[in-house]
Amino acid sequence: MSNATQSRSQLWLETLLQALAQRPGGNAAGQQASARDWRLPTRRSEAWRFTDLHCLTRLDPTRLHTRTASPRWPEAFRQASSGQESPARLCLQLDSSGHWLGPQGEPPPWPRGLMPLPSGNITPGQVARTLMPSGPLPLGAALNGVTPGPSLGLQVSGPDPVHLDLGIRVEQSQAWLAPHVLLVLEPGARLCLSWHVAATARAAVAPMVEARLGPGAQLEEAAMTWGCPEAAFLGGSFVHQSPRSVYRRTSVTWGWGLSRDEPFIRQRQGQAETHLHSLAVARGQSLLDTHSTVYFDGPAGQLQQRHQALADDRGHSVFNGRVVVPRAAQETDASQLSRNLLLSTKARIDTKPQLEIVADNVQCTHGATVSCLQDDELFYLQSRGIGRDQASRLLQRGFCEEILQRLPQAALSWPPLRSLLETPTPDQP
Amino acid sequence: MLLSIENLHACVEENEILRGVSLQIRAGEIHALMGRNGSGKSTLSKVIAGHPAYTVTAGGIHYRGQDLLALSPEDRARSGVFLGFQYPVEIPGVSNLEFLRVSCNARRQRRGQEELDTFAFEDHVRETMAIVQMDPAFLERSVNEGFSGGEKKRNEILQMALLEPLVAILDETDSGLDIDALRIVANGVRRLALPTTATLLITHYQRLLDAITPDFVHVMAEGRILRTGDKDLAMALEQRGYDWIDETNGSDTRQP
Known part of the structure; x- marks a missing residue:
């Protein structure tokens, strides 16, 4: 990156921070101070060498707004949310003030097992900072942190599963949304979280999800994010796992001009289960980047990770799967697989396992494949017509x-997702 | 004449595998093609079906008077040529039910029949599965994924039953089958052999031919059909081995 480009991106960041500071709840002094020692990452840094932020910095920081549209909830969600027979399901959508409301704009009726946390107890980055005590937070989380707005903080309790469905839809150009969700799962609690993001205009969505899983708690997360080629997505998830907790995350990303997803999971004392499954479909000029980190601090932790990407046209998929197994994490059982389909000569796949293993009594496997469609298949x-x-x-x-x-059945009924699932029609003669 | 192969030469990666195969197949006939490994049997079946790895360098194939080699693999299948694979391909993520429905409808469309919607097809396929005594649970699974050898071969015969081909080529459908599975597959093939259709069985063993009596038996070696006879030829081969053919290397090629 040239000096001129660098100074342009620095000017963009400073203008952005000033604009965000002027929003209600913004902290002008603090953010101006942080702008001085904060730089947007460049492709000189190893973690960003394949990923260009051009799609993000094309937004005009002086014109940003927070207007959202109503997500097109599939019928399955509407019925489940309004029905009395399933009280443990809640659908929430982000409104233009950053609040989460029911599909009809009503304040949410909190189902049993789900309780809002007092706003004073919620600070963006509070879980992230315990997981990453030093160094800068990932870009999406950092941008989320400087965007003022109400947080959604929820305490989950009880052995019965609670379903929480979050919907975000952006239709107006120059929208800048950075919702923050904090989830505290009590010991043994179970939460099925599904979130759906759709952006049909030049906009940026930078959600941060932080979750603290108590002993034996289970969090099943389904993340479906779709954006038009002018939209950017910067996601940050931070999950703190106690022993015997189970975290399953299935994410599907497609369409965005730029998507950078950075899940960070830390098994604080090991002895927990983490399952990460992700799919990125990069067509057109889409750049879809997943940088995941799973950190084991204690023994006998388990990880199953599978990342699949499909790149066609000039699409580009980037995957970096970091797994950290220090000496304390003996008997860790971790497997990581990156499978990629490269369908065009101009498409690109960059995939890198990054296993940092110090413990000597562990089973850690990884594999990466890049192939085109198999002729035999x-x-x-x-041969069947x-x-x-x-x-x-x-x-x-x-x-x-x-x-x-692996997605929950109801999640498959979101209309954009159905387009990935439709039976291909016969070729026209 | 359903299928007429004339002096067919074909190669893969510049290795000539077929060196002048000629074979005539009429409606109502069952042909068996035997021969050692590497004699060109499977290559012949793949060339007929249109596998892109093989290049025809001389000769030709006519199917119902039409130049078969001019057709794409899918058009050959739609017009009634079926290849039962020796090693059916596993396709993760593609449901067997949907695969069967899409292929069945492609063939129906070509025949001017109405395409079957999901519900109508499911009824149709369940009835057809009875022919090969296949558990309907296999419909919900990915194509051939995790199927045992016998289940894969039954799935091939199921596809054949659904596509109702005019010429069915079964490439070592009997290999890897236990006695029960062999009987079920053979019953399926017998039921689907009609006066209007023809079958070419590629096999190593007499045991399939005990269950299905061929009208003609051909022995291939080094890319050519060396000998043609009736079911007694298969019996003789079983008793005397392929060396006997080499020794007698006669030209007893009474083509049908």
Whole structure:
């Protein structure tokens, strides 16, 4: 990056911070101070060498707003949310003031097992900072932290599963949304969190989810994020796991001009289970980047991670899977697999396992594959009368399906997601 | 004449595998093609089905009077040529039910039949599965993924039953089958062999031919059909081995 470009991006960041500081609840003095020692990452840094922030910095910081649209909740969610028979399900959507309300704009009726935390107890970054005590937070989390707005803080308790569905939809250009969600799961509590983000205009969405899982707690998270080619997504998830807790995350990302997702999970005393499954579908000129970190501080922790990416046209997928197993984390059992489909000569896949293992009595495996569609699979389908293009789309969908089938059934009914799942129609003669 | 192969030469990566195969198959006939490993049997089946790895360098194939080699693999299948694979391909993530429905509809469309929607197809496929005594639970799984060898072969015969081909080529459908599975597959093939259709069985063993009596038996070696006879030829091979063919290397090629 040239000096001129660097100073332009610094000017952009300073203008952004000033604009955010002037929002209600903003801290002008503090943010101006932080701008002086804060730089946007450049491609000189290893963690950003493949990822350009151009899509983000094309936003005009002086025109940013927080206007949202109503998510198009599929019928399955509306019925579940309004029905008395399923009190432990709650659908919330982000309004233009940063509050989370029911699909009709009503304040949420908190179901049993879900209780809002007092706002004084919620500070963005409070879990993140315990997981990453030193060094800067990931970009999305840092930008989330300097964006003023109400947080959603929830305490989850009781052995019965609670379903929480969060929807964010952006339709107006220059929207800048950085919602913050804090979840505290009491020992043995169970939460099924699904969130759906859709952006149809030049905008940025930078959500931060922080979760603290008590002993034996279970968090099942399904994240579906879709944006148009002009939209940018910067996600940060920070999950603190106590022993015997289980965290399952399935994420599906497609469409964005730029998406950078950075889940950070730390098993504080080991002895917990983490399952990460992610799918990135990069077509057009989409750049989809996942940088995950799983940190084991204690023994006998488990990780199953699978990242799948499909890159077509000029799409670009980046994956960096960091797994940290220090000496204290003996008997860790971790596996990581990155599977990639490269469908065009101009598409690109960059994938890197990053296993940092010091403990000597562990089982840690990793693998990465990049391939195109298999001729034998294509021929098999063709030999049954299925045209080559249709067969190709069927195979691509099958590749996606391996991750999509892990999403909860209701999540599959979101309309943009259905387009990934539709049966390819026969080729036109 | 359903299928007419004339002096077919084909190669893969510049290695000539087929060196002048000629074979005529009429409606109502069952042909068995035997021969050692590497004699070109599977290559012949793949060339007929249109596998892109093989290049035809001379000769031709006509199917119902039409130049088969001019058609794409999918068009060959839609017009009624079926290849049962020796090693059916596993396709993770693609549901068997959907795969069967899409392929069945592609063939129906070509025949001018109405396409079947999800519900109608499910009824149809469940009835058809009875022919191969296949558990409907396999419909919900990914194509061939995690199927045992026998289940994969039954799935092949199920596809054949759904596609109702005019020429069915079964490439070592009997290999890897236990006695029960062999009987079930053979019953399926027998039920699907009609006066209007023809079957080409590629096999190593007499045992499939005990269950399905072929009208003609051909022996391939080094990319050519060396000998043609009736079911007695298969019996003789079983008793005397392929060396006997080499020794007699006769030209007893009474083509049907």
